[in-house]
Amino acid sequence: xxxxxxxxxxxxxxxxxxxxxxxxxxxxxxxxxxxxxxxxxxxxxxxxxxxxxxxxxxxxxxxxxxxxxxxxxxxxxxxxxxxxxxxxxxxxxxxxxxxxxxxxxxxxxxxxxxxxxxxxxxxxxxxxxxxxxxxxxxxxxxxxxxxxxxxxxxxxxxxxxxxxxxxxxxxxxxxxxxxxxxxxxxxxxxxxxxxxxxxxxxxxxxxxxxxxxxxxxxxxxxxxxxxxxxxx
Amino acid sequence: xxxxxxxxxxxxxxxxxxxxxxxxxxxxxxxxxxxxxxxxxxxxxxxxxxxxxxxxxxxxxxxxxxxxxxxxxxxxxxxxxxxxxxxxxxxxxxxxxxxxxxxxxxxxxxxxxxxxxxxxxxxxxxxxxxxxxxxxxxxxxxxxxxxxxxxxxxxxxxxxxxxxxxxxxxxxxxxxxxxxxxxxxxxxxxxxxxxxxxxxxxxxxxxxxxxxxxxxxxxxxxxxxxxxxxxxxxxxxxxxxxxxxxxxxxxxxxxxxxxxxxxxxxxxxxxxxxxxxxxxxxxxxxxxxxxxxxxxxxxxxxxxxxxxxxxxxxxxxxxxxxxxxxxxxxxxxxxxxxxxxxxxxxxxxxxxxxxxxxxx
Numbered sequence: 001x002x003x004x005x006x007x008x009x010x011x012x013x014x015x016x017x018x019x020x021x022x023x024x025x026x027x028x029x030x031x032x033x034x035x036x037x038x039x040x041x042x043x044x045x046x047x048x049x050x051x052x053x054x055x056x057x058x059x060x061x062x063x064x065x066x067x068x069x070x071x072x073x074x075x076x077x078x079x080x081x082x083x084x085x086x087x088x089x090x091x092x093x094x095x096x097x098x099x100x101x102x103x104x105x106x107x108x109x110x111x112x113x114x115x116x117x118x119x120x121x122x123x124x125x126x127x128x129x130x131x132x133x134x135x136x137x138x139x140x141x142x143x144x145x146x147x148x149x150x151x152x153x154x155x156x157x158x159x160x161x162x163x164x165x166x167x168x169x170x171x172x173x174x175x176x177x178x179x180x181x182x183x184x185x186x187x188x189x190x191x192x193x194x195x196x197x198x199x200x201x202x203x204x205x206x207x208x209x210x211x212x213x214x215x216x217x218x219x220x221x222x223x224x225x226x227x228x229x230x231x232x
Numbered sequence: 233x234x235x236x237x238x239x240x241x242x243x244x245x246x247x248x249x250x251x252x253x254x255x256x257x258x259x260x261x262x263x264x265x266x267x268x269x270x271x272x273x274x275x276x277x278x279x280x281x282x283x284x285x286x287x288x289x290x291x292x293x294x295x296x297x298x299x300x301x302x303x304x305x306x307x308x309x310x311x312x313x314x315x316x317x318x319x320x321x322x323x324x325x326x327x328x329x330x331x332x333x334x335x336x337x338x339x340x341x342x343x344x345x346x347x348x349x350x351x352x353x354x355x356x357x358x359x360x361x362x363x364x365x366x367x368x369x370x371x372x373x374x375x376x377x378x379x380x381x382x383x384x385x386x387x388x389x390x391x392x393x394x395x396x397x398x399x400x401x402x403x404x405x406x407x408x409x410x411x412x413x414x415x416x417x418x419x420x421x422x423x424x425x426x427x428x429x430x431x432x433x434x435x436x437x438x439x440x441x442x443x444x445x446x447x448x449x450x451x452x453x454x455x456x457x458x459x460x461x462x463x464x465x466x467x468x469x470x471x472x473x474x475x476x477x478x479x480x481x482x483x484x485x486x487x488x489x490x491x492x493x494x495x496x497x498x499x500x501x502x503x504x505x506x507x508x509x510x511x512x513x514x515x516x517x518x519x520x521x522x523x524x525x526x527x528x529x530x531x532x533x534x535x536x537x538x539x540x541x542x543x544x545x546x547x548x549x550x551x552x553x554x555x556x557x558x559x560x561x562x563x564x565x566x567x568x569x570x571x572x573x574x575x576x577x578x579x580x581x582x583x584x585x586x587x588x589x590x591x592x
Contacts, residue, residue: 103314127322129318129320129322130322132281132286133316133318133322135286135311135394136284136286136314137315137334137335137338137382137386138311138312138315138335138338138386139338140308147324147334150324151324154325198314
């Protein structure tokens with residue numbers, strides 16, 4: 001118990017003294033996970049729209065595949081991204097292995113199926129005739145898609161939260177493709193793993209408290225956005 | 233003769249290998265209200281959505297004020313001049329005001345004009361006090377009023393209505409039908425209303441189109457279709473409960489006599505003797521009496537036995553065995569006065585003019 005208490009005190013000290021190393025790790029975590037979420041938002045909602053609004057052979061199979069992808073183990077993603085980006089790998093010429101960019105790539109791969117899966121469900125739960133109703137009000141196809149996204153905004157924001165939650169907390173892929181390089185590709189989760197391994201529980205607890213605060217702050221902003229436009 | 237607002241020619245819609253709609257021709261005259269009636273699954277919604285340019289027909293063309301709608305841009309421009317109200321109110325998850333505003337924004341109506349139209353449409357449908365309320369918190373009737381107001385705010389040239397009252401309880405439906413009837417008359421909006429309720433159709437429309445299995449079985453004025461159904465299906469659908477098969481035995485001066493199961497039935501018609509005919513009798517045209525007071529005028533009279541009495545809200549349907557099936561509607565008071573029970577002996581009567589000689 002004392003250990004946890006010491007850890008929380010250490011976290012507050014590191015936060016309030018603006019410890020440069022902790023600050024750097026925190027900002028990098030935020031930057032990497034927000035970038036990965038934005039990329040997967042674009043890909044996931046786009047894929048969700050294409051799948052939900054069209055009929056094509058193999059649609060159900062594709063949805064099953066995406067739903068399976070929602071539980072994609074980060075270490076598996078880490079493994080395949082490492083192989084792809086390895087010096088002799090198919091994408092080795094990019095030379096981005098063990099960089100924050102590689103972490104963004106791996107995290108985007110983890111978050112995209114989460115956001116796509118929730119987007120498909122969110123769009124499919126809208127009334128089937130809503131699309132026709134919007135068109136019959138005089139909308140172009142583009143306006144119709146935008147109005148549908150607006151109409152599904154509450155579950156779509158939940159998709160964003162789930163996607164962000166999935167990547168800010170994952171460690172397997174980040175450590176494998178980022179390498180946990182001090183001052184360069186070290187993020188909160190990889191640093192916590194490392195400090196725990198070293199037996200520096202107070203710092204590990206401090207980092208995990210910061211991680212929780214960060215996740216809470218981002219989700220609080222998203223929840224505020226989600227609930228703000230809801231008419232009373 | 234004026235050019236129809238909308239004309240459909242040779243429309244067919246296929247879903248996979250199945251043809252779900254085949255309408256050789258249909259036109260909507262300016263300011264007319266036509267009811268599209270037919271049972272569930274007869275293709276009413278598909279026809280409405282095709283006419284509203286929301287579903288692409290497999291073949292055929294639509295002419296708006298005589299001009300064909302072929303290019304994508306023309307179809308979009310057309311969609312901006314018509315609108316469709318569905319059975320579900322399909323409101324956006326926002327306020328009633330924003331719902332009314334949504335369509336107007338899509339039409340790029342300037343803000344001041346938008347507010348004027350919202351106020352006008354809300355007032356027409358009695359929802360001004362609901363403008364600030366969330367659409368989620370509306371009752372079924374209020375939501376459908378909002379949906380209709382949203383459509384009218386656009387001032388459409390053609391309003392398509394797909395069973396807009398079928399999800400509402402009777403008192404709410406009655407009030408909304410009255411209001412819509414008033415607004416349609418006042419604004420002289422051309423409308424096509426799909427419904428499976430013939431009473432609703434008769435209250436709102438001046439023309440009827442009866443649909444059956446993806447085809448239009450008959451079109452015409454309301455009275456024309458109700459009183460002169462073109463075939464057995466239309467007769468059954470518009471409420472003709474008794475259809476009798478017979479052979480014409482005599483025909484003179486517009487009145488024919490047909491033999492139906494060895495009984496003689498007189499009907500208005502000029503079919504030649506020997507012609508096989510189907511005769512339709514609407515239950516409201518059949519009167520029931522006790523034997524001694526029956527023969528008071530030149531009617532078809534058939535003694536029969538009551539086999540079943542079915543309550544139908546304000547009246548009762550009495551089913552008789554007269555050697556053939558015959559149905560009659562009577563009021564609760566008549567039922568009591570005649571002391572009708574299952575097994576009662578009565579005389580059923582109907583005029584020759586009340587018998588419809590059905591083709592087909």
